Amino acid sequence: MIPAVFDYACPESLGEAVRMLAGSGGEAKVLAGGQSLLPMLRLRRASAQLVVDINRVPQLRGVQEEADALVIGAMTTHHDVLHDELVRRHAPLLAAATETVGDPAIRHRGTLGGSVTHADPAGDLPPVVLALNGELVAQGPRGRRTIPAAEFFVDHLTTALDPDELLVGIRVPKLGEGWGCHYEKFHLSAQTATLVGVAVAVRREGGGIVEARIALANMGVTPLRASTAEAALAGADATAQAVGRAAEAATEGTAPPSTDPDHPPAYRAHLARVLTRRAVLAAAGTECS
Template sequence: MIPAAFDYACPTSVEQAVRVLAEGGAAAKVLAGGQSLLPMLRLRRASPKLVVDVGRLPQLRGVREEASSLVIGAMTTHHEVLHDALIRRYAPLLATATETVGDPAVRHRGTLGGSVAHADPAGDLPSVVLALGGELVAEGPRGRRTIPAAEFFVGCLRTALEPDELLVEIRVPKLGEGWGFHYEKFRLAAQTSTVVGVAVSVRRENGGIAEVSIGLTNMGATPLRASAAEAALARADATVEAVARAAEAAAEGTSPTSDLCASPEYRAHLARVLTRRAVLAAVGMA
């Protein structure tokens, strides 16, 4: 199909982008890598009056290190995330999950910020940012503000961003020695949407599990934490039996949908199975 007519703006600074978004209001859409927005435009699932292309803002690309965090520019591509030395050292869960996104062509064009701001329940990276305890930095006419990932996703394809705000950075904690990571997902075929995904970070101590965080993909309208499974694993022995028991609680508190790919019951089953696999891989017992 052919997209509906829209105006196009290509700002050359963040300040100009924010100003254009404020003028466009709710009728404006941000174009980052285009891997999500362009298909929606072609299918007329989105019909903005104004498209604001932020692809020429180099200040929104790259990864830098702060005392306790990594700061990732919103326009940093999946390919750059996947191969960045700082991310692979301090947040390998993000690199591992990014490697499963789309195909090489998608990863060269798609961006971390675009994926997070799109807030697709089947998107892999929002649940990873949530599991890592990340923060999203937005800039608007009123200045910058930092939004915890737990408050950023408010519904299917909806975030806490105001219409005149632009996502500029993603911040994730630097995790060091003792942490293990894994992202496990199920999809029906290559390049199809994730049916269910599980992002896990685990810190082992004295043969047991000291800390654990589990993010779920496509188990509700937003990415979710598997809180019941996390509680069952906290201070548990790092054994196959203990992990299997805790994984049985992975779907508690979730609200998976039904579609052509899976029923809610099947998604709940997948959440339990994939959580067990992901935790075992993260603790080195796969």
């Protein structure tokens, strides 16, 4: 299909991009890698009076290290995230999940910020940012603000960004000594959506787990934290039996999609429990730092 008519602008600075969004009256869409927006425009599942292409804004690319976190520019491609030494050292869960996104062509064009702001519940990277207690840095005409990941994803394909705000970066806290992490997903091919994804980070002391963070993809209208399973793992032994019992609670409070007759909610719930068990056991045997 052919998209509806829209105006196109390509700002060369962050300030110019923000001014364009502010002047659009909420009728603008931001073009990053285009892997999600362009198909939606062509299928007319989204519309815009103005498309603001931010590919020429240099401030939005790259990875910066802070004392206790990494700040990743929203326009940093999946390929660059995957191969960045700081990310691989301090946020390997993000690197591991990014490696599963699409295929090499998609990873060279798609961006971390685009994936996060698209807020697809089947996306691989939103639950990772959620599991890592990440923060989303937005800039608009009223200045800059930071939004916790737990407050950022508000509904299906909807975030807490105001229409005149632009995501400029993703702040990911470093995981210190004792943390392990792992990403598990089930999908049919690189070109199909993730049926269920599980992002896990666990902190261990001795032979036990003292803290767990588990986030699920495609088990609701937004990425979700499996809080009941997290609580069950706190203080548990890092054994297959203990982890398996906790994983049974991973689907509490979830609402898997019911529109796919080939993969009904009960099937997805089974996948979530199995993948949670696998991911927690793998995380408990690895180091994140």
